[in-house]
Amino acid sequence: MFQRILVANRGEIALRVIRACRDLGIEVAVVYSTADKDAPYLKLADQAICIGPGPATESYLKIDRIIAAAEIANAQAIHPGYGFLSENSKFAQICRECKIEFIGPPAEAMDAVGNKDKAKQLAKKAKVPTVPGSDGLLTSEEEALKFAHLVGYPVLIKASAGGGGRGMRVARNDITLLSGMASAKQEAESAFKDGSILLEKYLDQPRHIEVQILGDKFGNVVHLYERDCSLQRRHQKLVEESPAPNLPEKVRDNICEAAVRLAKAAGYYSAGTCEFLLDKDNNFYFIEVNARIQVEHPVTELVTGIDLIREQIRIAAGEKLRFRQRDIKVNGSAIECRINAEDPAKDFRPSAGTITKWQPPGGPGIRLDTHVVTGYRVPPNYDSMVAKLIVHQPTRVEAIAVMRRALREFTVEGIQTTIPIHQEIMKTAEFINGKVDTTFIERSFLAGK
Numbered sequence: 001m002f003q004r005i006l007v008a009n010r011g012e013i014a015l016r017v018i019r020a021c022r023d024l025g026i027e028v029a030v031v032y033s034t035a036d037k038d039a040p041y042l043k044l045a046d047q048a049i050c051i052g053p054g055p056a057t058e059s060y061l062k063i064d065r066i067i068a069a070a071e072i073a074n075a076q077a078i079h080p081g082y083g084f085l086s087e088n089s090k091f092a093q094i095c096r097e098c099k100i101e102f103i104g105p106p107a108e109a110m111d112a113v114g115n116k117d118k119a120k121q122l123a124k125k126a127k128v129p130t131v132p133g134s135d136g137l138l139t140s141e142e143e144a145l146k147f148a149h150l151v152g153y154p155v156l157i158k159a160s161a162g163g164g165g166r167g168m169r170v171a172r173n174d175i176t177l178l179s180g181m182a183s184a185k186q187e188a189e190s191a192f193k194d195g196s197i198l199l200e201k202y203l204d205q206p207r208h209i210e211v212q213i214l215g216d217k218f219g220n221v222v223h224l225y226e227r228d229c230s231l232q233r234r235h236q237k238l239v240e241e242s243p244a245p246n247l248p249e250k251v252r253d254n255i256c257e258a259a260v261r262l263a264k265a266a267g268y269y270s271a272g273t274c275e276f277l278l279d280k281d282n283n284f285y286f287i288e289v290n291a292r293i294q295v296e297h298p299v300t301e302l303v304t305g306i307d308l309i310r311e312q313i314r315i316a317a318g319e320k321l322r323f324r325q326r327d328i329k330v331n332g333s334a335i336e337c338r339i340n341a342e343d344p345a346k347d348f349r350p351s352a353g354t355i356t357k358w359q360p361p362g363g364p365g366i367r368l369d370t371h372v373v374t375g376y377r378v379p380p381n382y383d384s385m386v387a388k389l390i391v392h393q394p395t396r397v398e399a400i401a402v403m404r405r406a407l408r409e410f411t412v413e414g415i416q417t418t419i420p421i422h423q424e425i426m427k428t429a430e431f432i433n434g435k436v437d438t439t440f441i442e443r444s445f446l447a448g449k
Contacts, residue, residue, distance in 0.1 A: 001024065001025075001026065001313075001314075001317050001319075002026055002076045002077045002101070002313070002316075002317055003026065003027060003076060004026065004027040004028065004029065004046070004073060004074060004075045004076060005017075005021050005026055005027075005028050005029070005075055005076070005077045005078070005079055005103070005313070006028075006029045006030070006031065006066070006069060006070040006073050006075035006077070006078045006079070006100075007021075007028060007029070007030040007031070007045070007078075007079050007081065008031055008060070008066045008069075008070075008078050008079065008080045008081065008084070008085060009031075009060070009079070009080060009081030009082070009083070009084060009086075010031075010032065010033070010036050010039070010060060010081075010382065011036075011039075011371050011382070011383075011385070012369050012370055012371050012385065012386075012387065012388065013081035013082055013083075013293075013295075014030055014041055014081060014371070015041040015044070015369075015370075015371045016081075016309060016369060017079045017081060017309055018030065018041060018044050018045055020307065020309035020310050020313065021313070022044075023307075023310060024310060024313060024314075026313070027046045028045050028046055029045055029046060029047040029048070029049060029069070029070075029073035029075055030042060030045040030047075030048050030049070031048075031049050031050075031051045031059075031060070031065075031066060031069050032048055032049070032050055032051070033050070033051065033052055033053060033054050033055075033056075033058075033059035033060060033381075034050065034052070034053050034054055034059075035053070035054030035379040035381050035382075036379065037050065038376075038377070039371060039376075040371065040373050040376070041371050047073050049069040049072060049073060051065040051066060051068075051069055052065060054379060054381045055381060056084065056381065056382065060084045060085070061084055061085060063085065063088075063090070063091050063094060066078065066085070066091075067094065067095070067098055067100070070095075070098075070100050071098075075100065076100065076101060077100060077101035077102070077103050077313075077316055077317075078095055078100055078101070078102055078103060079103040079309075079312070079313070080102070080103070080104060080292070081292075081293070082292050082293055082294065082295060083383065086104065086291075086292040086293075087110060087114055087290070087291050087292050088110075089107040089108075089110035089111045089114060090107075092104060092105075092106070092107040092110060093107040101316050101317070102316070103270070103312050103313060103316040104270050104271075104291065104292060104312070104316075105215075105268050105269055105270045105272060105291050106267065106268075106269065108267060109266045109267050109268045109269070109291065110291045112266045112267070113262075113266050113268070113272075113288075113289035113291055114161070114289075114291055115160055115161060116158060116159075116160045116161070116198065116287075116288055117136060117137055117160050117196075117198055119286075119288060119289055120133065120198075120286070122262065122265055122266060123262055123286045125265060126258075126261045126262045126264075126265040127258075127261065128258045128259075128261060128262050128286045129258070129283070129284060129285050129286060130285055130286050131156075131200045131201055131203065131277065131285040131286075131287065132151055132200065132201040133147075133198060133199055133200035133201065134147045134198050134199040134200070136198070137160055137196045137197065137198055138181070138196075138197055138198060138199060141178055141181065144177060144178075144181060144199055145174060145177065145178075147199050148171065148174070148177055148199065151201045152201075153171065153172050153173060153177075153202075154170050154171060154172045154202035154204075155170075155171050155177065155199050155200065155201060155202050156168065156169075156170055156171075156199065156200045156201070156202040157169040157170075157171055157177070157180045157181055157184045157197055157199060158184070158197060158198055158199070158200060159184055159185075159187070159188030159191075159192065159194070159195075159196070159197055160188075160194065160196040160197060160198055161188060161192040161193075161194035161196065166187055166188070166191045166192075167184045167185075167187045167188035167191065167192070167197070168184065168235055169181075169183060169184045170202055181197060184197055185197055203277050203279050203285070204279075204280075205280070205437040205438070205439050206230075206277040206278055206279055206280075206437055206438055207228065207230045207244070207277070207278040207436075207437050207438065208228070208229045208230045208232065208237075208275065208276075208277060208278075208438050209226050209227070209228055209229075209230075209244055209247070209255060209275075209276050209277075209278050209284065210226065210227050210229055210273050210274065210275040210276065210290075210294075211223050211224075211225070211226050211227075211255060211256050211258075211259035211273065211274045211276070212224040212225070212226075212227065212271070212272075212273055212294070212297070212300045212308070213259050213260060213263045213268070213271070213272050213273070213274060214270070214271055214272075214306075214308070214311055214315070214321060215263055215264075215268050215269040215270065215272075215315070215321075216269055216315050216319070216320050216321045217269050217315065217318060218320055219264070220320065220321045221260050221263045221264050221268065221269075222260070222321060222323070222324065222325045222328060223256040223257075223259050223260050223325070223328075224300050224304050224306060224308075224328055225242060225243060225252070225256060225300070225303070225304070225328070225330050226242065226243060226244050226247070226252060226255060226256060227240050227241065227242045227244065227296055227299055227300060228240065228241050228242070228243075228244035228245065228247075228434075229275075229296065230436050230437050230438050230440065231425065231431070231436055231440060231441060232438050232441060233348065233441040233442065233445075233446060237295070237296065237338065238337070238338055238418065238421070238422070238425070238441065239335065239336065239337055239338070239422070239425060239431075240296035240299055240335070240336045241299055241333065241334060241335040241336070241396075241399075242299040242300055242302075242303050242330070242333070242334050243303065243330055243333065245396060245434025246434040246435070247278075247282075248282060251278075251282045251284065254284070255276055255278075255284050258274070258276075258284070258286070259274035262274055262286065262289070263289075266289070268289075268291075269315055270291075270312055270315050270316065271292070271293050271297070271308050271311065271312050271315075272289060272290060272291050272292070273289065273290040273294050274286065274289050275287050275288050275289070275290065277438075293308060293309065293312060295338065295385070295388065296336050296388075297309075298334070298336060298367060298369060298388060298390045299334035299335065299336045299390060300334075302332075302334040302367065302390065302392040303330045303331055303332055303333070303334050303392070304328055304329070304330065304331070305331065306323075306328070332392055332393055332394045332395070332399075333392070333393055333394070333395055333396040333398075333399040334390060334391065334392040334399065335390070335391050335396075335399050335400065335403050336388055336389065336390040337388070337389045337390075337403065337407065337418075337422045338385055338387075338388055338418065339370075339385065339386055339387040339388065339389055339410070339412075339417050339418055339419060339422075340384040340385050340386065340417065340418045341353075341378045341384045341385075341386050341415050341416070341417060342384050342416065342417070342418055343416035344416075344418055344420055344421040344445070345416075345420070346416075347446075348418075349416075350380065350384050351378070351384075351415045351416040351417070352377075352378045352379060352380040352384075352415070353377070353378060353414055353415045354375065354376070354377045354378075354414050354415075355372060355373075355374060355375065355376050355377075355378065355386075355412060355413070355414045355415055356374070356375075356413045356414035357374055357411060357412065357413035357414065358372055358373055358374040358376070358411075358412060359409075359410070359411035359412075360387075360409075360410060361389070361405070361406035361407075361408075361409035361410050362409070363402075363405070363406075363409075364402075365391050365392050365393050365398075365399075365402045366389070366390075366391055366402065366406050367389075367390040367391070367392070368387060368388070368389055368390070369387065369388040369390065370386060370387035370388070372386045372387060378415055386412075386415075386417070389403070389406055389407070389410065389422075391403045391406060396434075400426055400431075400432060403422075403426055404423070404426050404427075407419055407422050407423045407426065408423070421445060424445070428444065430444070
């Protein structure tokens with residue numbers, strides 16, 4: 001096992017990894033930018049190393065500075081968290097070339113699944129259903145128009161690299177197809193340095209179902225069942241839960257088995273997530289792999305009892321999985337609400353600033369993953385998430401009731417948050433009955449805005 005790990009991230013996930021290291025008896029160092037110099041979690045690490053100014057491009061995305069920090073800290077491994085460099089195969093390769101273990105999948109597997117076009121081809125070989133799409137990357141507007149006319153509008157324009165909803169557009173006619181291609185290409189080039197795009201048939205009001213997988217370096221891969229992440233706005237998730245409601249058992253088995261086949265075909269190890277769309281007839285289609293730990297991993301941890309961050313560390317240290325597929329069971333229901341520093345009443349406008357009051361909820365069945373305290377200043381440089389509120393109960397009905405209570409207790413002043421929209425979501429008949437899809441938020445809460 002490692003003696004010291006460097007955490008190459010910030011905020012909630014940095015604190016989450018620090019805690020996992022402590023639980024395993026591992027010393028931990030953490031990097032930070034000048035914008036995060038007063039973050040409370042820095043005091044919980046054995047060593048905190050400044051790697052640059054606030055902008056991520058000058059700090060958290062600087063590979064050379066992170067490697068230097070690991071060498072200064074005498075760290076044997078780096079945990080990248082999520083976002084930033086967590087899915088950067090070049091970073092993973094450089095870590096290992098520097099004799100520092102990257103706590104994540106091998107660079108080869110990241111390359112195989114990180115590019116959406118390559119991942120789709122791999123899925124086809126593994127006999128995993130995919131959404132009808134263009135044959136490889138698009139090379140011209142004429143090619144795009146031909147595909148759109150063949151499958152019929154609407155179609156989805158997707159950046160081949162990256163994720164998080166960036167570089168994605170829905171086109172419903174020739175005009176929006178051509179304009180959407182141009183803007184998606186520009187956004188992808190800016191965000192991922194890769195402007196290549198592809199087209200897929202756009203599924204009408206699908207559900208977003210993802211499967212958590214774990215693999216070790218000995219070829220063993222298991223799934224930890226599924227999460228429903230359908231509640232999104234502009235491809236950004238708001239609410240996640242496990243297990244997915246109203247999912248037929250046979251479909252659940254098939255989608256989980258497909259995720260394992262795909263991971264094995266990629267030579268994947270560590271934690272990862274295979275994402276699928278589910279149509280109204282419960283047909284599922286692979287869309288992408290997230291080659292890292294997910295923001296929503298706590299709901300899986302609560303229903304399976306498996307600490308995913310600790311398992312990532314054990315796998316990176318060369319240990320075999322300690323359980324087989326038959327050992328993994330789902331217990332109860334878990335729901336997560338992402339609490340973002342955004343104003344839902346003003347089109348989710350970011351709300352940076354100082355938190356003057358932070359009164360979190362408590363009581364049975366509640367978990368709060370956050371790095372925030374009263375007096376914390378939310379910087380404008382990074383993702384707006386300030387907390388993840390998760391509940392776990394024997395049934396989904398009870399989980400919703402506890403989440404309502406928790407949201408009512410949660411008091412945040414000084415900034416605007418997404419708590420009000422979560423309170424509204426928890427009261428809607430569609431969510432209560434498990435009848436939401438990826439367009440629900442736009443149709444029910446953002447229409448006309």
